[in-house]
Structure formats: C-alpha cells, structure tokens
Amino acid sequence: MQHPVVPCRSCSAARRLVPALAGAALAVANASAQEVPADFSAHEVPSGVHPRYVVDPARPTWPGAVVNYFYNPSRQPAGLSVATVLQALVNAARKWEDVCNVRFQYRGTSTAEPALDTVFSTVDRVNVVGWRLLSGNQSGYAGYVAWWWQGAGMVDADMVLNTAYGAQLSRNPRELEALATHEMGHMLAIEHSDKQQSVMFANPYNNFAFQTTLRGDDAAACASLYGSAPHAPANRIFNWAEQTFTQFVGPAGQSSQNLDGYHYRYYPGTASYLAEKDGMLLYLPADGPLIPLGGVQDTLPAASAAGF
Numbered sequence: 001m002q003h004p005v006v007p008c009r010s011c012s013a014a015r016r017l018v019p020a021l022a023g024a025a026l027a028v029a030n031a032s033a034q035e036v037p038a039d040f041s042a043h044e045v046p047s048g049v050h051p052r053y054v055v056d057p058a059r060p061t062w063p064g065a066v067v068n069y070f071y072n073p074s075r076q077p078a079g080l081s082v083a084t085v086l087q088a089l090v091n092a093a094r095k096w097e098d099v100c101n102v103r104f105q106y107r108g109t110s111t112a113e114p115a116l117d118t119v120f121s122t123v124d125r126v127n128v129v130g131w132r133l134l135s136g137n138q139s140g141y142a143g144y145v146a147w148w149w150q151g152a153g154m155v156d157a158d159m160v161l162n163t164a165y166g167a168q169l170s171r172n173p174r175e176l177e178a179l180a181t182h183e184m185g186h187m188l189a190i191e192h193s194d195k196q197q198s199v200m201f202a203n204p205y206n207n208f209a210f211q212t213t214l215r216g217d218d219a220a221a222c223a224s225l226y227g228s229a230p231h232a233p234a235n236r237i238f239n240w241a242e243q244t245f246t247q248f249v250g251p252a253g254q255s256s257q258n259l260d261g262y263h264y265r266y267y268p269g270t271a272s273y274l275a276e277k278d279g280m281l282l283y284l285p286a287d288g289p290l291i292p293l294g295g296v297q298d299t300l301p302a303a304s305a306a307g308f
C-alpha cells in the first residue's frame, strides 16, 4: 500500500544557555515568593496534577529504534577538535541508550547542513549535527533541534550548535556533552518535560552540571517510546549514585559498559567502579576489595524516589 508523501508537522524545540546562578536564583524564589527574578517565572502545579515528561503527541519513533546521524564540522569553534565533539555526542547518546531501547549510530562526517527550516521541501532525511550562528529568536539558545515525522515514523532530526557559545563550550567540553544530552532527547521526539527534575525541563533550563545525568522522568519519556533498556534499573541507580554519593563515584556523567557479565561504569575521578551482575549491585573502590551493595530491585525504589 502506498502512502502519499505529505508535509509533516515541523516541531522544533530548543534550549537556552543558563548561567550557573539560575539554580541559586530558583532557590531564592522558592524562599520568598515576592522575589521572583526576571529571567523565569515560577508556578505551583495545581494539586492533583502530576508533572511529567512530554513527548511529541504523534509519538513517532525511529525505524528499527536506530537514530543514524552525521557530524558536519563546518564552522566548528577553533577551541574544539572533531574528536572532542564526537566524543561528547557519543557520550550523550550512551546516556539515552543506558535507559531505553534506542541506539544512536554515528555515520561519519558530512557536508550536509543541519536544517531548522519549517518547510518540508528542504528536509533531506539525513540527520546532521552542525554549527551555525543562531539568529533572531533562536539567538539565545546554545543548541536547537528540528525534527520531522511522517505517520508513525521519524524521518529527519537536525541539531544546530550555536557558534555564539563556542568559546564557552570549548573551555569545557563536558558542557557540550550536557547540551547534547538535552538536544538528543529532542532528536528522540521528546519535548520539554513539565517536571523540573529532568534533563528535558526548560522552564527554566537546568544548568549543565544537572544535565550531565538523565533523571527518571527522562528515562520514562524515552522508555514510553522505545521500551526500557535491559539494564535500565541498574543505570538509573548508577545515575542516582553519581549525583548523590560524589565522594565515592565521580565525576558524574559516565556511561555504562559490558564485560564478562558485568554491566558497569568506571569513574575516573575516584578511580572506582559501580557494577551490576546477575541483578546484584557491586562497588569497587580504588583500593578494593569488591563491596556488595544489594539487589537492583531492592535499591531501585530509593533511586526512583530521589528522582532518578
């Protein structure tokens, strides 16, 4: 059966670079309702309403649960190398792959330009991450994604990284990784969450340190489209641990690997490991020995209650 090609609805979303002080400003606002700073507005959710993730209402998914993408290094900031940018993209992708059954597949560099246009005629069905100076009402954003879907399937998602923020992102590639984590959520057709404790929240955006680690709401959004990853419960516990028990595992934002039946993360700052094997959690400190932490299913409620 043939389906006519029709212009898809264009849905774009964006993130704005937020000063690290935004979190502190929010704390002030919470302390005193009269002192709401000008760069955001705070609203109490009505009782009985549960904030939660938001996905594209059409719930489109990538065929085969694979997001193929290219990188266009044109206009890449001088302070960054292609290898550094690609590592940031791969790391960001792995965070989503750790919690849901989707895979980002890097296909190489490309001269194709990422398109944020809202006309279907320019859609090339090639997913590209690239750099450009964002202008107009997009100028305040460090990154911007436009995605297109047709029927139940995603057909194109492009990410523009704003060269205006190139110097800042060059100084700290981990901020680029955090930015890419949020933007790749959009490439999965996840919109901005209504839950503040999520990477996909945008009112206001959480800072890059926060966006280093996915939260439970983000995992639930992706899992609603692709199902949970096989090791999602362990990874959500790892996410919780690396943001909470920073004296034991750090820095936050590592992604998981597999070896000999172990699903694990290595934390270079503390030279320690978190691992799962056969449903049991293990911790290996720098000076050993291996410490059992309990069962994944027994521990997940604590991580979930903490927002992971």
Ligand SMILES: [Zn+2]
Pocket: 013, 014, 015, 182, 186, 192, 202
């Ligand atoms: Zn966004």
